[in-house]
Amino acid sequence: MFEEIRIENLGVISAARVVLGPGLTVLTGETGAGKTMVLTGLDLLLGGKADAGTVRIGQDRAVVEGRVTVGPDSPVRARAEEAGGELDDDGSLVLLRTVAAEGRSRAHLGGRSVPQGVLADLADDLVTVHGQADQARLRSPARQREALDAFAGAKHAANLTAYRADWAERSRLDAEIEELRERGQDRAREAELLRLGLGEVERVSPQPGEDLELAAEADRLGHAEDLRTAAAMAHDSLAGEGDTTDDAAATIVVDRARRALEQAGDHDPQLAGLATRLADLGYLLADIALELSGYLEDLDADPLRLESVQQRRAELGQLTRSYGEDIDRVLAWAQTAGLRLLELDGGGDRLETLVAQRAALVTALDRRALALTTARQKAASTLAAAVTGELAGLAMAGARLRVEVTDAGPGPWGSDAVEMLLVSHAGAPARPLGKGASGGELSRVMLAIEVSLATSPQSGARRPPTFVFDEVDAGVGGKAAVEVGRRLALLARGSQVLVVTHLAQVAAFADTHLVVTKSTSAGIDTVTDSDVRAVTGPDRVRELARMLSGHDSDAAQTHAAELLALSDVGR
Template sequence: MIESVHIEDLGVIQEADLAFGPGLTALTGETGAGKTLVLTSLGLLLGQRSESTVVRPGASRALVEGTFVLTPGGRAADRAVQAGAELDGDLLIASRTVPAQGRSRAHLGGRSVPSAVLAEVGSGLVSVHGQADQLRLRSSAAQRAALDQLGGAEHARRCRDYATAFRAWREAAAALARWQEGAASRAAEAERLRAWLEELEQLDPRPGEDVALEAEAARLDHAEDLRRAVSRARGALSADEASQTVLEPDVVALAAGAERALDTAAGLDPALGDLAAQVRQIGILAADAASELGDYLASLDADPVRLSWVQDRRSALRGACQRIGGPQELEDVDALLAWGRQASARLDHLDGPQDAGSRLRADLTGARQELEQAAADLTGARQELAKQLEAAVTAELEGLQMRGARLVVELTPLAEPGPTGAETVALLLAAHPGAPALPLGKGASGGELSRIMLALEVVLAQSETDPQEAGRSGPAHGRTFVFDEVDAGVGGRAALEVGRRLARLARSHQVVVVTHLAQVAAWASTQLVVLKEVDAARDGAPTTSTRVVPVTGQDRVRELARMLSGHEDSEAALRHAAELLAEAGVAESLT
């Protein structure tokens, strides 16, 4: 619950302190006095968006500080502790500073936090309802939320289970659709790979074959040139029998002659023996080289048929590197063979996804079955909740001077399950016996919408309690409900019954109501009056400020009289105000 709120330089409020006790607090005052700013201050504490326009003219910043009483171990207390806030027993202090320029700052329990944290903590403490909520009550989503709220924590779990099943079903359907969309492209890819691999198998290239063929082609293409060059080299090293008639000596013969000369001279000078050995080695090396050149000549054959085959083979390999594998040409035969290994593995994968398709279909079937079961559970629970909500709200409407009116909860099955269930939820109003049940947007006036919303809140209040607070040690503090002119369009006896319902709700929760009706304010255990004051002109410019003061005793009677007639000193209005207070007090003690 909210214990107190301190406000500085917020709009026309220069400084104000509001003490909210347990039970029902009524916030009253003339139109335009600044009651909306009090709600704005609560909104800032609850993490709502801030604007610099709320800062009082001439001030550097607006400040709102609130003290909340929490249930130890409750959801709001746990979230505050997670954010690093420090609690003073069961008290939590939150503040929001809005500068005239720049971004706002939020603090929770002495720690700077994002405003979103205030919203998370505040959502577990306070519910704010205004005239905009009456419009939202006409939406299908708000009506479904109201029905589901009646089921409390257990039904909330059921809704989450359905949402989880629905997401799983949608994801399974999307996965199968993606697989099916890719089936045609996979088939085309497999066909291309299969054709290329068949061509590669027929070609049967060997690693490095293109390099070897290139060298062989060069030899075959220049066989005569090679023969002449090698023959001259061999003849220079060691003449064969055919060349011994040539007068030119060869290296082997020259080395032999030099060796003999040195051997003879070595008898005169032994030092020449080493040189003779070196010359002998030259002769041996020349003879070996000549022998190898002879072997090369023997293998060298100008074979036009072989050359033609080699050139055709090289052309076939180059063509395969250009065609196979896609638009980018492969570098060589080794790259072609590597592509073949990868393509074979890819084809195995493409030829085997029938198992994947079967698995995806099985997943979708299983997800659909789970969704249908979750939908059946949720629909059955909603049907029971619909009966309870119809009976409870209809009874409340009877007390709110809508005798004969009846709430109807209509559940319409959907052709296919949706994100929130297998049916739509609509709240209808039969305005009087025999009248058709019409949607709230068509069958209810503004005043009736106000009373329907209040009746719903009274009925749903029991499900608003934090489920984590059940069974906790220490005091449990009910939720805070803030109503902004929930009595709009209501008057007379109906207004008195609105006050009675708010007072009844305030027995288990803290309730704050902004009202223009004395019949409602009379039921409050605490009444705060928002007063606008215009100070004397300073330098020719008067200043306006707002105060918030509690009223008790005769001051409260005069405030109620003002609300009734506009004249706080009217004898008739004063008597009526006193009667309202007496009736509210006696009625509250009897209800």
């Protein structure tokens, strides 16, 4: 609920504080006094579009600040905290909007700067605004369906939510099924190429690291004679065999040196240590000579084996040229390709699964759509009766509202088209809402719908805590105006209602009556804090008298007092 709105430098308003209480608050004043600017300020607080032209002439910026009370479970509180805003200790939340003369605007929520859209997000949970533009929206079939769905209650809303979720899932399945079907040939070609590649790898059957091992073996076999010559020369140099003389054999030379040092080692420990090291060296040389001897015996210059190795390397080379830089990468490709082939081969199964899921979903959608239709038809009958009853009380006797629910085929909101038709008087044809009513009649129809949504025992509509009506009484007078005031007062029993009105018959029902006046300073019209005042007692009677006759004569005041008394009885 809005507690107050502060406005600075907006239109004719220099500075004003509008205190809003619970129940019905009316805002009255002469034409051009600034009442519209109050609603313009409220629109800015609700995330409306900023217009630099509304900034007061000669000022740098306009500022609008609103304070609202929100409950602990309110979605407004949750959204504000999500945006980083903080509530005051008393649970109130401050909304702030500034509009610069050059056109830029800023928004703040709970002391935190936020995008304008955040305020717009809160609007639906804070206020329902009805003005001329909002009346026009009643002509939209989508808005009419939304109103009927709200009236139908929580169970219907839950079924509608489930239907919309199923509809979205069906749309997703349709897209995936279409993709699978369109890509079927591409997938088949990809699968065939993978099968050919995997078949080739399977035929060759490479082993991990095999290409490296064969390369080393081929190098060894191709240089067998060079290897034999080198190994033989080294062996002879160590072991003293072949053409090498005994004096030149490394093992003999080392052994001779060891014996010489051992003989002298009894007299010098240092030489004894060197003799021991020479003994170790002799053993090492003997081991190397032995290994060289075995290497020579095993070395095989088999041309057939070399040819076999080269052929195997050629087979492996075909794989590495196509599927990887080496055999290990070829094997990794084969593993990945096998998994991909399983996926591609399962494409048909996937398609069958999706088609089956879609069929089940369509069945569920048909069932939910039927339930939506049944609930809407029942709600349509109840809403039409409730609004027709309200219209009779709004001096539109003989007028009837018809709410038709017709089959429009499956869609994201069900299979129904909802249309509100107005029979403006007995014998008149039913015409779409907005086409069969004047501006004043449409205002009353709108009020009747809103009252029915908010007060009918059958209604399941969840409404925001505050309603704002601008010119809802346009084209209305006499008894009809009294009934408009009575309906607004009825709506205000459970909600905060703010009404801008020119009719004393409506203003008489207010719990709080605010009057906006303007003065002139330096030749410029202005509204200040002192120009927005709550009137009670004789002051209120005089204001109602002004609204009735344009002046506060005794006769006008008598009539105004009668209106006030009538409004008390009417409540």
